[in-house]
Amino acid sequence: MSDNEDDASRREFLTGVTSLVAGMMVTHAAAAEEGAVTPLPAPKKTMTTVLVTGANRGLGLHFTRQYAKRGYRIIATCRKPEQAAELNATAAANPNILVERLDVVEHTSIDRLARRYQNMPIDILLNNAGIGGGIENQLFGHMDYEVFYEVMAVNAIGPMKICEAFREHVKTSKLRKMITVSSSQGSIASVTMPMLYWYRSSKSAVNMLMTNLALQVKRRGIIVGLVTPGATATDFIAKEFRKRIKNIREPEVAVADMIRNIDRFTLDNTGTFFNHDGAIIPW
Numbered sequence: 001m002s003d004n005e006d007d008a009s010r011r012e013f014l015t016g017v018t019s020l021v022a023g024m025m026v027t028h029a030a031a032a033e034e035g036a037v038t039p040l041p042a043p044k045k046t047m048t049t050v051l052v053t054g055a056n057r058g059l060g061l062h063f064t065r066q067y068a069k070r071g072y073r074i075i076a077t078c079r080k081p082e083q084a085a086e087l088n089a090t091a092a093a094n095p096n097i098l099v100e101r102l103d104v105v106e107h108t109s110i111d112r113l114a115r116r117y118q119n120m121p122i123d124i125l126l127n128n129a130g131i132g133g134g135i136e137n138q139l140f141g142h143m144d145y146e147v148f149y150e151v152m153a154v155n156a157i158g159p160m161k162i163c164e165a166f167r168e169h170v171k172t173s174k175l176r177k178m179i180t181v182s183s184s185q186g187s188i189a190s191v192t193m194p195m196l197y198w199y200r201s202s203k204s205a206v207n208m209l210m211t212n213l214a215l216q217v218k219r220r221g222i223i224v225g226l227v228t229p230g231a232t233a234t235d236f237i238a239k240e241f242r243k244r245i246k247n248i249r250e251p252e253v254a255v256a257d258m259i260r261n262i263d264r265f266t267l268d269n270t271g272t273f274f275n276h277d278g279a280i281i282p283w
């Protein structure tokens, strides 16, 4: 490649990134123009409350169902509530499930939702939404660099922003937990073969963000935790790949394990990264 071609490709990449960021800013601006938010009144009944992202399918839907079975209140968020048939059916049968629209890359919307629920303590803030980025977009020699921004925005920056926006809701609750669904793929110490550059990096990044946060908020009595389901049969893993994974797990079981681990978090083990079997995953 000549210097000119090099420059041209660098320019093209930077233009792409600039439009991506500009696009996100337009989305933020549009959301900001939607008008003032009327906060919901303080709930009459004190109930353990969980906010889940990506609650319309996969692990998020199972978290919603399993926490609802415990009698908790769930703020079940998803990008397109109007298309969330299974979640809506679950919510129709349980008045403690409140379905809300939330795209974790839209920071203004996160702030708006936080204002809407400003009178409601949130016991467990559960960052579950995540994307893999597509195997084909992270093959060395064919890397799609714009996808890296998207994966980081959803898997790392989104959870950070949600923790920041909802910190007072968690602080005023009883359990005071900020939990993120990470992945053993984000464990640098465990990596043995190269793959999933973007996805793995985003999970390493969220692990570091949450480690920092754990140190930051411990004195305020807030617990920060990382959990992982293990390889689980959701849309996250294409059906043709599932057969190749030994001992792939069912989502109901993976979520029950994560809930058990979330229960184990205290201020003494804040910042820990629990595997589904309860072992601590090395960074």
Ligand SMILES: NC(=O)c1ccc[n+]([C@@H]2O[C@H](COP(=O)([O-])OP(=O)(O)OC[C@H]3O[C@@H](n4cnc5c(N)ncnc54)[C@H](OP(=O)(O)O)[C@@H]3O)[C@@H](O)[C@H]2O)c1
Pocket: 053, 054, 055, 056, 057, 058, 059, 060, 078, 079, 080, 102, 103, 104, 105, 127, 128, 129, 130, 131, 154, 181, 182, 183, 184, 228, 229, 230, 231, 232, 233, 234, 235, 236, 237
């Ligand atoms: N399944 C596994 O083997 C496995 C293993 C380790 C870790 N994990 C982690 O577990 C979490 C849940 O994964 P899953 O298996 O349930 O995957 P999934 O079935 O693909 O579901 C992903 C969920 O994230 C939502 N989402 C994606 N982008 C979003 C955004 N910008 N804003 C809000 N929601 C968004 C999706 O909503 P839409 O329907 O709108 O796309 C969907 O609800 C992820 O963080 C993943 O990294 C999964």
